Amino acid sequence: MIEMIAELIKRDLAYQAEDKSVYFRINKFPEYGKLAHLNLEELRPTGRVRSDEYEKENIGDFALWKAWDEEDGDVGWDSPWGRGRPGWHIECSAMSTVLLGDQLDIHCGGVDNIFPHHEAEIAQSEGVTGKKFVRYWMHCAHLLVDNQKMSKSLGNFYTLRDVIAKGYTGREARYALLRVHYRAPLNFTFEGMEESRQALTRIDEWLERLRETSESASPESPGALVPDDNFQQTLDDDLNISGALGVLFESIRETNRAMDANEFGPGAPVYLFTKLNDIKPQMIAEATRNARAAAEQFAKDSGAKIGGIRRANQGLFEILPRDRAPQLTEETQIEKTVRVVSTVDYLLVD
Numbered sequence: 001m002i003e004m005i006a007e008l009i010k011r012d013l014a015y016q017a018e019d020k021s022v023y024f025r026i027n028k029f030p031e032y033g034k035l036a037h038l039n040l041e042e043l044r045p046t047g048r049v050r051s052d053e054y055e056k057e058n059i060g061d062f063a064l065w066k067a068w069d070e071e072d073g074d075v076g077w078d079s080p081w082g083r084g085r086p087g088w089h090i091e092c093s094a095m096s097t098v099l100l101g102d103q104l105d106i107h108c109g110g111v112d113n114i115f116p117h118h119e120a121e122i123a124q125s126e127g128v129t130g131k132k133f134v135r136y137w138m139h140c141a142h143l144l145v146d147n148q149k150m151s152k153s154l155g156n157f158y159t160l161r162d163v164i165a166k167g168y169t170g171r172e173a174r175y176a177l178l179r180v181h182y183r184a185p186l187n188f189t190f191e192g193m194e195e196s197r198q199a200l201t202r203i204d205e206w207l208e209r210l211r212e213t214s215e216s217a218s219p220e221s222p223g224a225l226v227p228d229d230n231f232q233q234t235l236d237d238d239l240n241i242s243g244a245l246g247v248l249f250e251s252i253r254e255t256n257r258a259m260d261a262n263e264f265g266p267g268a269p270v271y272l273f274t275k276l277n278d279i280k281p282q283m284i285a286e287a288t289r290n291a292r293a294a295a296e297q298f299a300k301d302s303g304a305k306i307g308g309i310r311r312a313n314q315g316l317f318e319i320l321p322r323d324r325a326p327q328l329t330e331e332t333q334i335e336k337t338v339r340v341v342s343t344v345d346y347l348l349v350d
């Protein structure tokens with residue numbers, strides 16, 4: 001953090017004010033405010049601005065290093081600018097660039113972090129590196145409980161243990177939390193948990209019906225059924241999970257109707273099941289290589305001992321009996337055998 005602040009001062013992007021604190025000059029960084037679509041000329045002080053901060057060059061300048069005062073007590077560290085503590089934002093820029101590099105592909109956070117926190121992160125990081133800090137920002141909306149902000153004082157504060165104690169499963173809780181688009185507010189209710197249970201039951205019954213139908217079916221001929229890519233295309237649209245789930249349940253309705261009317265070709269259930277769950281073998285192999293490289297780099301950086309990479313495949317669906325399911329143990333076997341996999345994660349083994 002001290003190195004970054006020193007570099008920002010060197011580039012005239014930061015200065016030490018009369019109160020001995022160090023501030024970032026937002027008027028020296030033209031991109032400041034673009035993430036939040038702010039007009040910098042309209043910035044006004046709020047109740048959170050302390051009186052000593054009026055010594056700043058610009059009311060919008062934010063603290064990189066806060067000078068020590070009596071209210072800080074034992075909290076303080078020595079620095080080239082005197083004893084003090086880091087500002088709220090600089091620590092995130094320092095950690096991310098040290099651990100993840102100068103540029104991030106995806107940066108997430110709540111909508112309340114857009115300004116000022118993420119604006120400050122961009123200014124600090126790009127001010128030091130001269131590179132675009134983040135390629136894609138993804139900000140989620142707030143979680144509500146019964147249409148109110150979740151808080152202990154309102155008595156609507158639930159933990160996962162509380163939800164499970166009421167008889168719900170972790171799977172049902174996950175579905176309830178993921179079924180709404182991440183940029184839309186999520187209103188958690190126990191009525192919603194019941195809806196999630198019913199939705200998962202409907203999916204499970206459909207999958208079981210496909211399994212049973214596929215036992216006597218030949219995978220050679222899918223017949224007239226040719227599934228489209230609407231589910232994936234909808235997810236590709238800013239992770240539109242609610243829209244993708246709509247596509248899924250429409251597919252369930254249509255395929256159930258087709259099975260009721262015996263309109264499937266002999267291989268249609270197998271083909272559909274494979275199509276819905278297929279992950280291309282080369283993508284799995286690439287994920288394996290990337291995971292191994294990341295694990296080895298982590299071990300090199302941290303001194304950890306690598307014993308191997310363990311495969312965790314929660315939610316593996318197979319048309320074949322379980323004892324004939326594909327085993328994801330080596331890249332060569334992955335390339336040859338993986339056909340129907342829903343999720344695959346690679347974990348570091350000590």
